[in-house]
Structures are given as structure tokens and as C-alpha cells.
Amino acid sequence: MASQLKSLFWMLLIFLLLSNLQQHCNAVGNPQVPCLYVFGDSLSDDGNNNNRLTLAKANYLPYGVDFPKGPTGRFSNGRNMLDVLAQNLGFDEYIPPFATARGEEILRGVNYASGSAGIRNETGRIYGDIISMDMQLKNYQITLSQINKTLGNRNMSTAEYLSKCIFSVAIGTNDYIANYLFPQFYTTSRIYTPQQYAVVLNQQLSQQLETLYKSGARKFALFGLTALGNIPFERSACGSGSSGSACVDNINNATQLFNVGLKSLVAQLNTNLTNATFIFINASGIESSPPIASKVANVSCCETLLNLICVPSGKICRNRTNYKYWDGVHPTDAVYAVYGERAYQAQSPSDVYPFDVNQLTQV
Ligand SMILES: *[C@@H]1O[C@H](CO)[C@@H](O)[C@H](O)[C@H]1NC(C)=O
Numbered sequence: 001m002a003s004q005l006k007s008l009f010w011m012l013l014i015f016l017l018l019s020n021l022q023q024h025c026n027a028v029g030n031p032q033v034p035c036l037y038v039f040g041d042s043l044s045d046d047g048n049n050n051n052r053l054t055l056a057k058a059n060y061l062p063y064g065v066d067f068p069k070g071p072t073g074r075f076s077n078g079r080n081m082l083d084v085l086a087q088n089l090g091f092d093e094y095i096p097p098f099a100t101a102r103g104e105e106i107l108r109g110v111n112y113a114s115g116s117a118g119i120r121n122e123t124g125r126i127y128g129d130i131i132s133m134d135m136q137l138k139n140y141q142i143t144l145s146q147i148n149k150t151l152g153n154r155n156m157s158t159a160e161y162l163s164k165c166i167f168s169v170a171i172g173t174n175d176y177i178a179n180y181l182f183p184q185f186y187t188t189s190r191i192y193t194p195q196q197y198a199v200v201l202n203q204q205l206s207q208q209l210e211t212l213y214k215s216g217a218r219k220f221a222l223f224g225l226t227a228l229g230n231i232p233f234e235r236s237a238c239g240s241g242s243s244g245s246a247c248v249d250n251i252n253n254a255t256q257l258f259n260v261g262l263k264s265l266v267a268q269l270n271t272n273l274t275n276a277t278f279i280f281i282n283a284s285g286i287e288s289s290p291p292i293a294s295k296v297a298n299v300s301c302c303e304t305l306l307n308l309i310c311v312p313s314g315k316i317c318r319n320r321t322n323y324k325y326w327d328g329v330h331p332t333d334a335v336y337a338v339y340g341e342r343a344y345q346a347q348s349p350s351d352v353y354p355f356d357v358n359q360l361t362q363v
Pocket residue numbers: 121122134135
């Protein structure tokens with residue numbers, strides 16, 4: 001009898017150990033942070049523009065041709081940059097767009113990003129009714145009052161919860177390509193030199209980040225701009241020959257000024273805002289090294305309209321992983337993947353400043 005009890009005891013113990021192990025295995029799929037809130041433009045948008053009156057849409061084929069759910073509004077053949085970052089953080093589902101996010105899922109994160117949107121309110125409006133950064137911040141306030149209610153029921157402080165979340169901000173591209181570099185529609189290039197414009201953008205972004213900080217955000221990942229002179233849209237606008245390549249260089253130099261300012265902003269905000277941590281992702285540095293630098297970059301993968309967006313149901317290249325640009329502006333899934341992975345885990349000291357998203361989860 002005693003020995004039977006003894007073996008029963010051992011069996012129970014082994015069972016408990018195994019089920020504990022099982023829980024740990026499941027925990028591998030659990031995200032490193034409870035929540036990810038996403039602000040930005042088409043590099044991050046996962047469907048917010050779908051039901052708006054705008055040309056900045058991607059909810060039709062061939063967009064999404066390599067995405068399990070097909071076209072969703074992502075400006076990619078597959079995933080976008082934030083999808084990849086979310087995966088690397090261990091989220092087993094993508095962060096829902098603000099347009100459709102409901103109920104408890106908002107606690108895991110919401111994606112406010114909108115194709116064509118910019119730091120400046122007028123940016124991208126030539127393409128229709130898009131959601132500027134200021135409007136994204138207003139939408140975040142709506143989520144916040146919902147979070148307050150949900151957490152209030154659980155008796156947990158919103159401030160404590162939000163302090164664990166990552167806030168990703170990837171914006172500024174359209175303040176160049178759908179504003180400053182579009183003198184036919186916008187006056188900014190007549191008002192500001194490239195240096196002044198970079199400062200104005202950095203300052204406005206700084207205020208927007210402070211707004212987020214005041215409403216509870218503490219961990220920020222800020223993405224720098226890629227070399228926008230190189231996108232097929234600007235390359236074709238610049239024309240060919242030596243004046244064309246000087247035009248491309250000029251654009252790249254202008255966006256580099258924004259990046260240098262953004263990195264310095266990160267250093268300042270880390271000093272000025274108590275308990276907050278900001279990091280800078282050097283997207284243009286990541287872009288200029290392999291594997292991105294060795295992909296086909298002089299043509300888009302899809303057949304484009306105005307060198308901008310894919311022609312609905314148009315032709316596409318066969319091997320998407322070989323191409324840098326999916327349409328006239330946006331990277332392919334394979335390239336977004338490199339940005340997302342190296343933002344999460346830097347592969348070179350110049351990829352991030354002062355450290356990567358993986359380390360950001362641990363502060
Ligand atoms: C941005 O511009 C739109 C349209 O021009 C206007 O309705 C809106 O109030 C502006 N938003 C902000 C935050 O300035």
C-alpha cells in the first residue's frame with residue numbers, strides 16, 4: 001500500500017512537472033511585451049485606409065499576393081515592417097488596425113498608421129482623406145478611454161499597463177514625397193531650406209511624442225527614413241542622366257538631415273522625459289548594407305500606375321524576394337523583413353541608437 005502510494009506520488013509529480021513544462025513551451029509564443037501601439041504611414045498601415053475616400057489604398061490584388069489573408073490594405077506583397085516587428089516580439093497575431101479593433105484586443109495593441117500620412121497635417125492630402133499623425137493621436141485617446149474602462153474593471157492602473165507597452169513611430173516619408181518634393185501642390189519647399197524643413201519636422205514630431213508620453217507611453221521605437229531619392233517614384237521624377245542622379249542625391253541628402261535630427265531628438269528626449277526610453281532605428285543604414293543593397297532596385301516588382309501604386313490586377317515579377325521595391329514607393333515583404341528583424345535585433349552597431357527593440361523590452 002505504501003509503495004503504491006509512493007508510485008502514485010511520483011506519477012503525480014512527473015505529471016505536474018510535465019504540465020509545467022507544457023506551460024513554459026506555450027509561453028514561448030507569448031509576446032515579450034503585453035502590447036504594441038503603432039503610429040505612422042504606409043510602411044506600418046494594415047488596413048486603416050480601406051474604407052476612406054483616398055487613392056492611398058492597397059486592399060486589392062496584387063497587394064497581398066503573398067499574404068495568407070490576401071489583400072488587407074498592407075502596402076506590400078506580404079507583410080509590412082510592423083508585422084515583422086510584432087512577430088519578432090512574439091505576438092502570434094498581427095496588431096489590429098484602429099478601423100476595426102474592438103473589445104479586449106485593444107489591450108494587445110492598436111495600429112493607427114495610415115498610408116500617405118505625415119507629421120504635418122496637410123501632408124498626403126492630395127491623395128485624399130488620410131489620417132495625419134495628429135489625428136492618429138486623437139484616435140489613440142479614444143482607445144485610451146476604452147483601456148481605462150477595461151482595466152478599471154480589472155482594477156489595474158492604465159499608467160502602469162501602458163508603461164510596459166512599445167510605441168512604434170515610423171513617419172516622415174510623406175512629409176517629403178507627398179509634400180516637400182511636390183512643389184506643384186505644396187509650398188513648403190519655397191518656405192524652408194532642406195535643413196530648416198528637417199528641423200521643423202523634428203520639432204513637430206517631438207511635440208507629438210510628448211503628447212504620447214503625457215498620456216502614458218514610456219517605450220518608444222522611432223524609425224528613421226530610408227533613402228527616398230532611390231524609390232522608383234522619385235527616380236523617375238528626377239529623370240535620367242547626371243542631373244537625374246544629382247536630383248536623387250539631393251533628396252537623399254535632405255532626408256538624411258531629418259534622420260540626423262531624429263537621432264539627436266532621441267538623445268534629448270531620453271534625458272528630458274523622466275522614465276521614458278526612446279530608440280532610433282537607422283533604416284537608411286540598414287538599407288545600404290546587404291541583403292537589401294544587393295536586390296534589384298531600379299524597377300518595381302508590380303506594374304505601376306504613375307510609378308506609384310500597383311495597377312489593379314496588374315503584372316508582377318516572379319521572384320519577389322529578389323526585388324527591393326514592390327511598387328513605386330514600398331518595399332517587398334523580403335525587405336520589410338530585414339528592417340523589422342534588425343530593428344528587433346541589431347546586426348551592426350549603426351543599425352540602432354542607443355540599442356535595439358529587444359533591449360527596449362527589457363528596460
Ligand atoms: C487637419 O486638416 C483638416 C483638413 O484640412 C482639418 O479638418 C483638421 O481639423 C486639421 N487637423 C488638425 C489637427 O489640425
